Amino acid sequence: MKDVFVISENIITSLGFDTEENVNNIKNYKTGICKLDKSDFWTEPFFVSLINTERLNQEFSNISEGKEYTRFEKLCILSASKALKNTPIDVKSKETIFIISTTKGNIDLLKNSQDFEEDRVYIDKAASIISSFFNNPNTPIVVSNACISGVLAINTAKRLISAGLYKNAVVVGGDIITEFVVSGFQSFKSLSFGPCKPFDVSRDGLSMGEGASTIILSSETKSNIRVLEGASANDANHISGPSKTGEGLYIAIEKSLKNSKIDATEIDYISAHGTATPYNDEMEAIAIGRAGLLNSFVNSYKGYFGHTLGAAGLAESVLAIYSLKNNFLFASLGFENKGVSEDLKVIEKHKEVKLNKILKIASGFGGCNASIIFDKI
Amino acid sequence: MIDTCITAYCVINDNKIVINGETYFKDNESQDFNEFIKAAYRFSNINYLKFFKMDRLCKLGFVVADLLIKQTAILEKYDSKNISIVFSNRASSLDTDREHQQSINDRNNYFPSPSVFVYTLPNIVTGEISIRHKIYGENIFFISNQFDEKLLYNYINTLFSSSSTDCCIAGWIDIDKNSYKAIIYIIEKSTNNSKDIIFDTENLKKLYIKN
Amino acid sequence: MEELISKLKGEIIEVLNLEDVQPSDIDAEAPLFGEGLGLDSIDALELIVLLEKNYGLKIEDPKDGKKVFFSVKSMAEYILANKK
Numbered sequence: 297m298k299d300v301f302v303i304s305e306n307i308i309t310s311l312g313f314d315t316e317e318n319v320n321n322i323k324n325y326k327t328g329i330c331k332l333d334k335s336d337f338w339t340e341p342f343f344v345s346l347i348n349t350e351r352l353n354q355e356f357s358n359i360s361e362g363k364e365y366t367r368f369e370k371l372c373i374l375s376a377s378k379a380l381k382n383t384p385i386d387v388k389s390k391e392t393i394f395i396i397s398t399t400k401g402n403i404d405l406l407k408n409s410q411d412f413e414e415d416r417v418y419i420d421k422a423a424s425i426i427s428s429f430f431n432n433p434n435t436p437i438v439v440s441n442a443c444i445s446g447v448l449a450i451n452t453a454k455r456l457i458s459a460g461l462y463k464n465a466v467v468v469g470g471d472i473i474t475e476f477v478v479s480g481f482q483s484f485k486s487l488s489f490g491p492c493k494p495f496d497v498s499r500d501g502l503s504m505g506e507g508a509s510t511i512i513l514s515s516e517t518k519s520n521i522r523v524l525e526g527a528s529a530n531d532a533n534h535i536s537g538p539s540k541t542g543e544g545l546y547i548a549i550e551k552s553l554k555n556s557k558i559d560a561t562e563i564d565y566i567s568a569h570g571t572a573t574p575y576n577d578e579m580e581a582i583a584i585g586r587a588g589l590l591n592s593f594v595n596s597y598k599g600y601f602g603h604t605l606g607a608a609g610l611a612e613s614v615l616a617i618y619s620l621k622n623n624f625l626f627a628s629l630g631f632e633n634k635g636v637s638e639d640l641k642v643i644e645k646h647k648e649v650k651l652n653k654i655l656k657i658a659s660g661f662g663g664c665n666a667s668i669i670f671d672k673i
Numbered sequence: 674m675i676d677t678c679i680t681a682y683c684v685i686n687d688n689k690i691v692i693n694g695e696t697y698f699k700d701n702e703s704q705d706f707n708e709f710i711k712a713a714y715r716f717s718n719i720n721y722l723k724f725f726k727m728d729r730l731c732k733l734g735f736v737v738a739d740l741l742i743k744q745t746a747i748l749e750k751y752d753s754k755n756i757s758i759v760f761s762n763r764a765s766s767l768d769t770d771r772e773h774q775q776s777i778n779d780r781n782n783y784f785p786s787p788s789v790f791v792y793t794l795p796n797i798v799t800g801e802i803s804i805r806h807k808i809y810g811e812n813i814f815f816i817s818n819q820f821d822e823k824l825l826y827n828y829i830n831t832l833f834s835s836s837s838t839d840c841c842i843a844g845w846i847d848i849d850k851n852s853y854k855a856i857i858y859i860i861e862k863s864t865n866n867s868k869d870i871i872f873d874t875e876n877l878k879k880l881y882i883k884n
Numbered sequence: 885m886e887e888l889i890s891k892l893k894g895e896i897i898e899v900l901n902l903e904d905v906q907p908s909d910i911d912a913e914a915p916l917f918g919e920g921l922g923l924d925s926i927d928a929l930e931l932i933v934l935l936e937k938n939y940g941l942k943i944e945d946p947k948d949g950k951k952v953f954f955s956v957k958s959m960a961e962y963i964l965a966n967k968k
Contacts, residue, residue, distance in 0.1 A: 339783060399794060401765075406774045419765050420818040437824060438816040440765055441796040448813055455831035476770070479777045480790035484929060485946050527837065528811045529754070530803035536791050537925050547754055547809050551837045661791060662800035664812050722922055725903035784937045787929035788900075 298515040300457045300523045302670065305614040306379035308371055309507040309601035310345040313355055314378055315614055321600070322615070322626050323646060328601045329491040329503045337478040342487055345505035345602035346473055347371065365425070366402045366412060371508035372426045372470040379510035380430070384517055385464045387430040393462045394427035394436040397449035397469035398606035401440075404474045426468065443569070443660030444528065445469065446509070446609020451526030451668050453513045463516045470508035471605035478504060484536070486573055492603075494570035494596035494628055495577050495642050497635030502571040505602025509610035511617075521617055524558070524653075526668030527551035536661055538575045542583030544665035545657060549587040552655070552667040560588040563669070564651045565625060567616035569658045570596020571603055572630065576659060581636035583657075583665075592655070595643045599629030609666070613656045620651050620672050675833045678869035679876060681745045681859040682844075683737045684884035685713070691884055692740060693868075706853055710736060721805060728769040728792035729853070731801045734760070734846040737857045738802040745859050747840050748806060755839040757811035757832050758799045759825060764849035765795045765816050798846060811838060820845050820856075822877040829860060829872075845881065856881055888960045896956070899934050900927050912956040928953060939963050 306314055310328025311321040321328070328345040337344070349367075356370045359377050376394075385392055401419040405412055415421050419438050427436040439449040446469040453465035471477075481487050481504060488501035513523060529551065531544035539545075553560055566589060568580050577596075584590065597612050604611055619625050628642050652672050659665045684691045688709050690698040698716050703709035710732045714724055719739050727735060742748060747756060769792040776785050791797065796814040803809070811832060815824060825843055832838040844857035858880070860872050870876050893907035902921060910921070916931075917923050928946065931953050935941045941963065943949050952962045 339780065400770075403770065406767075406770060407778065417767065418763065418818075419816045420763060423816070424818070435817070435821070439813060440794070440816050441799075441812065441814045442794045452813065452828065455835070456827060459827070459831050459834070461827050475777060476774060476793075479783075479785040480773060480787075480793060483785040483787040483790055483933065485932075525835065528813065529809050530758075530800060530812050532753075532803040532807045532809050534804065534924065535797050535800045535926075536787075544809060551754075555835055555837060660796075661794055662796040662812075663803060664796060664800065722903065725901045726926075784933055786933055788926050791926055 297458045298460055300454045300513050300515055301517065301519040302511060302521040302523060302617055303514045303517045303519050304379045304383045304512040305617065306375045306510045307611045307614050308347060308375050308509065309505060309604065309611060310347055311601050313351065315618060319618060325627065325629060327491050327599060327629060337473060337475045338482060343491055343503050344473055345503060347506045364411065366405065366416065368402050368470055368472050369422055369425055371472065372396065372468045373429045375470065375508040375510045376426070376430065376466055376468045379512050380466065383512060385512060385514065387432050387466065390433050391463040392432060393434050393456065393465050394432050395449045395453050395465055395467045396423040396426060396436050396438045397445040397467065397610060398440060399442060399445060399471055400474070400477060403476045404472065406476065442662050442664055443605060443608060444658040444664045444666040445606045447526065447656055447658040447666040447668055448528060450511060450523070450609065450613060451666065454523045454526060457513055457515050464512065464514045466510060466512050467610065468508065468510045469607040469610035471506070471607055473504055473506045488572060491630060492572035492598050493630035494572040494598050495634065495636055495640065496631050497633045499572040499574060499577060499635055502573055503598065503602040505604040507601060507604030507607035507611050509607045509614055511610055511613060520673050521620060522671045522673050524669035524671050525552050525555035526666065527555065528664060528666040531663035531665065533663055535663060538579035538659060539663070542579045542586060544663060545580060545583035545659055546586045548665045548667040549583065549655065549657065552669050556669050558653060558669070561591065562653050563589055563592045563655045564649070565593045565619060565654045567612050567654065567656045568594050568596050570598050570628065572598055578636050580657065580659065581638040581640050584640060585638035590639055590641070592641065593625055593643050593649065594640050595626055595628035609656065609658050616654050616656055617670055620654050620670055623648055623650050625649050676863040677833055677860055677872040678863050679858045679872050680861045680864060680866065680869055681741055682880055683741045683857055685733060685737055685855045686884060690740070692744060697740070726788065727801060730766060730768055730795065730846060730848050731792065731798045733848055733853060733855050734798035735801050735805065737855045738842060741842070741857055741859050742806055747859060751839045753807055754809045755837055756808045757838045757841045758802065758808065759813050759829055759841055759843040760799060761815040761817055761821065761825065761845055762795060762847035763816065763818060764847055766793050768848045769793050820881045822874040822881070825877060826874045856884055885960060885964065888963060889956055892956050892959055895934060895938060899930055910956060914955060916953055916955055939967060941966055
């Protein structure tokens with residue numbers, strides 16, 4: 297089994313087009329979640345975190361000429377291209393695989409295919425357009441597993457590289473805001489009436505966010521951040537409601553710890569899913585408690601740029617890895633008063649803390665849960 | 674590498690269910706998929722009212738999984754935390770995505786339905802199967818242009834070598850417009866049964882094409 | 885009222901895909917959730933859509949639904965009391 301390292305990364309959200317810009321805004325406790333009074337996404341005003349279209353098109357024109365790309369493809373290509381910059385990775389090599397994480401890809405084309413061919417709404421097509429941009433010779437791997445797609449994609453990359461099947465993986469996650477998803481979450485009555493407040497007593501739902509993020513993993517290029525074992529597990533309880541016992545998430549965490557051969561007490565910090573729906577955050581708190589992790593610091597990044605779906609696991613891992621590298625933890629924006637039954641150490645203010653090992657977790661529709669551990673060496 | 678075998682497989686295609694190469698159920702009368710899958714459900718004596726609330730992708734995967742789980746008795750053999758589910762298809766959940774889109778096309782008749790929207794993710798079928806059989810293992814859903822035996826083989830091998838998988842329910846479940854196909858394999862550590870099929874890319878592909 | 889109750893039963897069976905359930909199987913005064921029909925949280929949300937689509941009535945907070953959706957009878961009473 298080969299060691300796998302995180303060698304580069306990028307985040308694109310409403311708060312910025314690279315990790316540094318996102319981090320700077322987060323350091324200023326800024327949120328990208330705004331009230332949208334009039335839009336094509338929903339019949340009434342609602343809160344959402346959107347990427348600036350003008351800037352996206354302008355930045356994209358710097359890397360591509362001519363050919364037309366969809367919004368989803370532009371975001372993913374731009375994110376991967378920024379992450380690949382200044383890395384020694386040979387994207388044209390058979391030993392480099394692209395792994396794409398998304399829940400809905402080009403779903404906006406379902407309503408209006410615009411000038412794109414009909415099959416562009418199929419995720420495999422969009423994925424191959426993304427990897428072809430970089431002239432990668434492999435068929436990209438697509439992970440589409442609800443809100444845990446990003447964490448699963450990192451874990452898939454880790455496993456395939458560990459087994460020696462590839463030397464490098466460019467893991468790209470993305471999802472755009474569409475009427476399709478907004479109307480669906482509205483029908484579930486799960487959107488918040490203001491910027492979301494993860495783990496807070498007055499949390500009332502999630503805020504959706506647009507985003508793309510990339511993590512590049514490698515066994516041949518090394519760094520001081522190693523990817524340990526990840527795992528996934530199902531709640532076997534309900535297709536949309538989180539388990540009241542946190543069963544699946546607890547199992548996923550336990551498997552990650554056991555397979556990484558580390559003890560719960562070694563986890564310094566947990567980057568939680570923290571969607572700010574009443575049930576999700578309570579479920580996470582219970583699973584964290586059951587796993588013996590109540591001494592680890594916890595935060596959610598959803599208060600900064602919302603729930604970015606297929607990008608969430610990646611973008612949030614990138615920030616967690618930033619914390620790990622810099623021994624600096626970010627506050628959980630929107631959190632004021634504890635609103636879960638377990639005594640979680642939710643981070644209220646940014647702070648410097650020595651970090652060695654961190655855990656990223658995620659949960660989603662279909663009762664799915666995932667976890668992965670990053671280690672500083 | 675751990676010695677693994679395909680110990681059973683089930684295919685649903687063309688109004689027909691085949692288990693381990695033998696026709697289990699054939700229905701020449703049903704006019705469409707919904708009628709057929711309901712007839713298959715009744716024929717298989719499955720008693721699970723939630724079945725009727727599922728979308729077409731879930732119904733397809735649910736029936737195949739139910740038959741295979743009965744056939745192989747894997748729930749009695751393994752810790753349900755160590756039974757993994759690895760599925761793939763081309764159309765993701767587009768079959769239901771189109772239905773959800775229909776409900777929001779007209780602002781004057783705008784009624785997105787939560788019971789439709791919840792199925793606009795391909796991995797809900799994994800959830801439905803896990804709920805029915807209380808399976809708590811690893812989950813993943815891959816999207817690929819066509820049946821990708823290499824990806825399934827490579828990924829499933831990493832699951833078996835990670836020590837937390839004893840058995841894997843894996844394969845292809847696709848439904849798109851008027852076509853559908855499901856082929857699911859049960860993969861276990863070698864049981865030394867003469868009927869076992871060696872788990873490799875060649876056999877995965879061979880069974881997929883033959884059916 | 886009786887007419888509305890029987891109409892509602894038919895609509896509930898249809899939107900919630902209650903296979904093999906006849907309107908006469910549903911007791912108008914018995915709790916809709918919990919035992920019996922085996923309804924869950926998604927069904928509750930779907931009933932909100934039903935009220936809006938067929939009766940023009942909006943329930944913004946799902947918590948308010950608890951009382952309204954206690955039984956078919958309580959749904960009918962709510963519709964009669966609020967219908968414009």
